[in-house]
Each structure stands twice: as C-alpha cells, then as structure tokens.
Amino acid sequence: MSIDYKGLVEKYGSPLYMYDFDYIENRYRTLKEAFAGKKSLINYAVKANSNLSVIQHLAKLGAGADCVSIGEVRRALDAGVDKYKIIFSGVGKRDDEIEEALKRDILMLNLESEAEMKRVEMVAKALGKEARISIRVNPNIDPQTHPYISTGLHENKFGVEIDMAKRMYIYANKSEYLNPVGIHFHIGSQLTNLDPIKESAMIVADLVRSLRAIKIDIKFFDVGGGIGVVYDDETPIPERAYTEAISEATKGLDVTLLCEPGRYMVANAGAFFTKVLYEKNNDGKRFVIVDGGMNDLIRPSLYNAYHKIEAVGAEGEKTPADVVGPVCESGDFFGKNVPLPPLNHNDIIVVQSAGAYGFTMASNYNTRPKPAEIALQGGTDRLIRRRETYEDQVRLEKEFLE
Numbered sequence: 404m405s406i407d408y409k410g411l412v413e414k415y416g417s418p419l420y421m422y423d424f425d426y427i428e429n430r431y432r433t434l435k436e437a438f439a440g441k442k443s444l445i446n447y448a449v450k451a452n453s454n455l456s457v458i459q460h461l462a463k464l465g466a467g468a469d470c471v472s473i474g475e476v477r478r479a480l481d482a483g484v485d486k487y488k489i490i491f492s493g494v495g496k497r498d499d500e501i502e503e504a505l506k507r508d509i510l511m512l513n514l515e516s517e518a519e520m521k522r523v524e525m526v527a528k529a530l531g532k533e534a535r536i537s538i539r540v541n542p543n544i545d546p547q548t549h550p551y552i553s554t555g556l557h558e559n560k561f562g563v564e565i566d567m568a569k570r571m572y573i574y575a576n577k578s579e580y581l582n583p584v585g586i587h588f589h590i591g592s593q594l595t596n597l598d599p600i601k602e603s604a605m606i607v608a609d610l611v612r613s614l615r616a617i618k619i620d621i622k623f624f625d626v627g628g629g630i631g632v633v634y635d636d637e638t639p640i641p642e643r644a645y646t647e648a649i650s651e652a653t654k655g656l657d658v659t660l661l662c663e664p665g666r667y668m669v670a671n672a673g674a675f676f677t678k679v680l681y682e683k684n685n686d687g688k689r690f691v692i693v694d695g696g697m698n699d700l701i702r703p704s705l706y707n708a709y710h711k712i713e714a715v716g717a718e719g720e721k722t723p724a725d726v727v728g729p730v731c732e733s734g735d736f737f738g739k740n741v742p743l744p745p746l747n748h749n750d751i752i753v754v755q756s757a758g759a760y761g762f763t764m765a766s767n768y769n770t771r772p773k774p775a776e777i778a779l780q781g782g783t784d785r786l787i788r789r790r791e792t793y794e795d796q797v798r799l800e801k802e803f804l805e
C-alpha cells in the first residue's frame with residue numbers, strides 16, 4: 404500500500420501515530436489460523452497499544468485481552484471485548500483492582516505470588532464469590548532477549564517457581580473462594596528464538612500433568628506473549644512453528660491454548676510521523692531536529708532500540724545524521740548516524756515499526772502534548788485519538804491555583 408504521508412500530516416498535524424488496521428487484521432488471522440484444529444484464544448496484550456479503536460478492531464475479529472491494570476480491563480470492556488475473554492496479569496494488583504475484576508466476572512486473574520493469592524482469596528470471600536485464577540510459573544529459562552524485557556528467569560520479579568506453583572494450586576484447589584482454571588508463563592518480549600518458549604511450555608505442561616494426577620484440572624494453558632517482530636534484520640518465529648511447538652508440548656492435555664501477543668499484532672502496523680524543524684552541524688556532526696521527541700516514542704532512548712527511519716520525498720546525497728527531538732535530554736533521539744538526504748523545514752520523517760509500546764509509553768515530559776493517532780483501513784483514514792491540548796494537560800491542576 405502506498406501511503407500519502409504528506410497528505411496525512413497536512414490533515415492531522417505532526418507528530419502523528421498511524422496504524423494500519425488491515426495489517427493488524429492480517430496478523431490476527433494468520434496467528435489464529437496457525438492454531439487451526441486446536442482450542443485457542445488470542446488475548447491481545449493491551450499494553451502494547453491500548454487505543455480503544457485498536458482494541459475494538461481486534462475484539463471484532465474475536466480476540467480476547469490480556470490486561471495488567473484495572474484501567475486496561477476497563478478499556479477492554481469499553482472496546483467490546485467479551486468479559487470471558489479477559490485476563491488480568493501483573494505482579495502488583497491492588498485490592499480495589501482485584502475487587503473490580505471479580506465483580507466484572509472476567510475470565511481469570513493471573514497470580515504472581517503466594518501473598519497475592521491470599522489477597523485474592525480474601526477479597527473473593529468478602530464478595531462471596533469464587534475467583535477463577537491461573538498461576539504464572541517462572542520456568543527459569545533464558546529467553547535470549549534484551550535484559551530489560553526478559554522475564555522468565557528466577558532473577559526477574561515475575562511469576563513463581565515450579566514447586567511454589569504446585570503448592571499454590573493445592574491450596575487454591577481446597578479453597579472455597581479460589582478456582583484454579585489456568586496456568587501461565589511469559590518469559591520475555593521480542594523473542595526470535597523458539598527454543599526457550601518450547602522448553603518453557605514443556606516444563607509447564609509437565610506441571611499440568613502432575614496436577615492432573617492429583618485431580619487438579621487445568622483448562623487454560625497460557626503461553627504469554629513475546630513473539631518477536633522485524634525491526635531491522637531479525638528472523639521472526641514462523642507462526643506455524645510456534646503453535647506446533649505449543650501443541651507438541653501439551654500433547655494429550657485437554658486444554659484451551661491461550662497466547663498474549665502484543666508487539667506481534669501492532670508493532671509493524673504502526674509508524675510515527677514527525678516533521679523536520681532544523682538541520683544543524685556541530686563541528687562536523689550532523690543533527691536533524693524534528694518536532695517529535697522521546698516523550699512521544701521512548702524506545703530508542705530507553706532500550707537503544709532500532710527503528711527504521713526514512714525521509715519522505717527528499718532527494719540528494721545521503722550523509723549520516725542523528726535524528727533528535729526538542730526535549731531537554733541528550734537521550735532524546737530516534738536514530739543515530741541515519742543516512743539521510745539534505746532536509747528542509749517541514750520535510751516529513753517516518754519512524755517505522757512504532758505501533759507497539761509507542762503511544763502507550765508516551766508522556767507529557769516538557770509539557771508536550773501527546774500526539775494524535777489515526778487508523779488506516781480499507782483505503783481510508785480516520786482519527787482515533789485527537790491531539791492533546793495544553794488545556795488537557797493542566798486540567799487536573801488548574802483548580803488548585805491560589
């Protein structure tokens with residue numbers, strides 16, 4: 404599809420997030436089809452891109468949601484996700500979040516510690532309800548990804564080790580207020596190697612078998628998210644290989660397979676558009692200063708993450724430039740030594756693969772308004788979040804001025 408970047412920026416302003424909804428649909432269908440013949444549920448990880456229209460688009464296709472706060476649960480419900488397709492994960496759920504999740508009767512709460520299980524039991528008891536739960540097992544497997552987004556080792560804060568998980572299942576099974584229906588693991592994000600996923604699935608499936616032997620019947624086998632995508636030259640895991648590895652590990656078990664992809668669904672559906680403000684040269688070092696900043700897209704600053712950067716329509720000899728924003732931090736950059744032609748004021752720069760963990764990690768640092776978001780679908784474009792204004796930002800403070 405050829406996209407009229409210039410026309411879109413003229414229409415909606417800059418900086419701007421754009422998501423290709425047809426691409427998202429294609430990703431959903433490809434993954435779902437790879438599970439053909441198995442009972443499966445794809446719980447889109449809302450944290451990757453929680454725009455209501457994005458969630459609604461996936462909900463219409465049949466997706467469930469993986470949420471990590473009650474805010475995300477509310478978003479999923481507002482966007483039309485079936486309550487029995489919503490799961491609530493995360494290491495630190497507050498009592499009020501647990502209570503609301505139970506009242507809203509979502510599919511299950513993923514528990515990440517024994518203390519949390521006791522808390523959920525207490526809240527469920529006070530409500531006179533039975534909480535459907537699953538336990539996040541930490542299989543102690545190295546996912547071979549960036550250390551900041553690795554979660555499946557005992558040194559990470561996530562999940563509980565196998566023996567503890569087993570003790571928790573035994574406890575939950577006896578409790579009047581807990582119903583252990585699921586099991587969960589998630590070893591990290593941007594995974595491009597299938598082996599650690601396969602190995603984790605085998606370990607966790609063995610636990611399911613040993614629970615079955617003591618009459619604890621797990622119905623949902625949740626392999627988490629983490630499927631990697633192409634930002635640069637990565638080789639992603641083929642969908643079929645992924646689902647077959649999971650099927651193989653769970654052979655003989657009558658379970659519904661769940662997965663929680665975030666990045667896979669949306670990263671490459673998205674792009675971030677920003678306009679050139681100035682060029683400058685510091686003693687031979689070329690900088691292209693744009694109107695978007697690290698507050699809009701923090702991945703390069705935070706993880707030194709690579710995003711492909713292109714200049715729209717500009718021509719001429721390319722020389723390396725750092726593409727930087729206006730925020731008062733040296734870490735405010737989108738790319739370093741990016742080969743770019745000479746650029747003029749208002750030329751458009753496209754930062755690719757920005758659909759996941761872009762807008763959701765945006766902030767108002769430097770009192771910069773969050774950008775607008777648009778969807779492209781079936782050849783048309785539409786606004787799905789308007790640009791913030793100064794008034795939006797000070798709304799919660801103004802009344803306190805003396």
Ligand SMILES: Cc1ncc(COP(=O)(O)O)c(C=O)c1O
Pocket residue numbers: 448451469492589591592593627628629630663664665666667759
């Ligand atoms: C429990 C859980 N599920 C799903 C995801 C989504 O991950 P990804 O965007 O890598 O698919 C994450 C984030 O890493 C997570 O922590």
Ligand SMILES: N[C@@H](CCCC[NH3+])C(=O)O
Pocket residue numbers: 450552592593702759760
């Ligand atoms: N925010 C990270 C991924 C973290 C995954 C969340 N569990 C990123 O941009 O790559």
